[in-house]
Amino acid sequence: MKLVAFVSDYKMTVDTLDRLKPEKLGIILVQNGVYHATTKENGKPSSLLNYSANYYVLQEDLETRGLSGANVLDSKVKVIKFGDIVDLLFNEYDKSAWL
Amino acid sequence: MATTKLGFVVQRPGYKSENPKLALTHAIASQSVEIYLQDGDLVTADIAFIGDGVLNCIKGQKAVENYDLNSTESHIKMALLLDLNVLVCKEDLDRYGLSESDIVIDAPEFGADMEVKVVPYSEITQMMEEMNHLLFF
Numbered sequence: 001m002k003l004v005a006f007v008s009d010y011k012m013t014v015d016t017l018d019r020l021k022p023e024k025l026g027i028i029l030v031q032n033g034v035y036h037a038t039t040k041e042n043g044k045p046s047s048l049l050n051y052s053a054n055y056y057v058l059q060e061d062l063e064t065r066g067l068s069g070a071n072v073l074d075s076k077v078k079v080i081k082f083g084d085i086v087d088l089l090f091n092e093y094d095k096s097a098w099l
Numbered sequence: 100m101a102t103t104k105l106g107f108v109v110q111r112p113g114y115k116s117e118n119p120k121l122a123l124t125h126a127i128a129s130q131s132v133e134i135y136l137q138d139g140d141l142v143t144a145d146i147a148f149i150g151d152g153v154l155n156c157i158k159g160q161k162a163v164e165n166y167d168l169n170s171t172e173s174h175i176k177m178a179l180l181l182d183l184n185v186l187v188c189k190e191d192l193d194r195y196g197l198s199e200s201d202i203v204i205d206a207p208e209f210g211a212d213m214e215v216k217v218v219p220y221s222e223i224t225q226m227m228e229e230m231n232h233l234l235f236f
Binding site for chain 1: 112113114115151154157158159160161162164165166170172194196
């Protein structure tokens with residue numbers, strides 16, 4: 001299964017991602033999930049970035065929170081727009097989940 | 100004559116929920132109750148950002164451009180315009196690698212004289228002890 005998961009919170013209260021074993025995993029950081037891509041707590045990147053996955057972050061939600069500078073973004077994460085999400089859902093992944 | 104002191108403590112990041120912005124709108128609205136007060140009575144409001152709440156203070160928020168929403172940043176600036184005491188926890192800023200240059204500090208374009216104060220958590224604790232009512236968001 002090719003799965004793309006939307007992460008919309010900064011502090012996750014579920015371990016669903018640990019339980020999923022898709023052949024291909026994409027993680028799209030939206031809403032407050034964008035802090036995973038930008039914020040280092042005590043100098044450490046978010047543990048959410050430790051999965052073997054393709055990471056994306058929504059540009060509009062970065063900018064809304066004042067996080068538009070490329071220097072604040074983890075190098076694993078690709079910045080995308082709403083239109084790119086549609087392309088990913090239709091072309092790259094079979095299923096989507098919202099965490 | 101009496102002064103009622105309100106303390107608003109914001110401990111969550113913004114936008115996904117209205118919660119942090121509500122703290123600011125409530126604090127701002129508290130300054131419009133004069134008509135219900137006796138002469139000489141006052142209501143003051145202090146706002147403190149702690150924990151993940153300090154992420155609300157990052158400057159350069161483009162909420163209007165992207166979602167047609169007033170930004171939390173502009174609400175903080177409105178609070179400064181009304182001379183509200185806005186405190187940001189230094190330890191929590193440090194935890195996220197943020198400094199004063201990353202956050203909203205003043206609002207000269209709004210004509211505000213007040214500035215955001217970055218203070219150690221001990222000062223925020225002191226502020227909370229001085230309040231008559233504390234509201235957590």
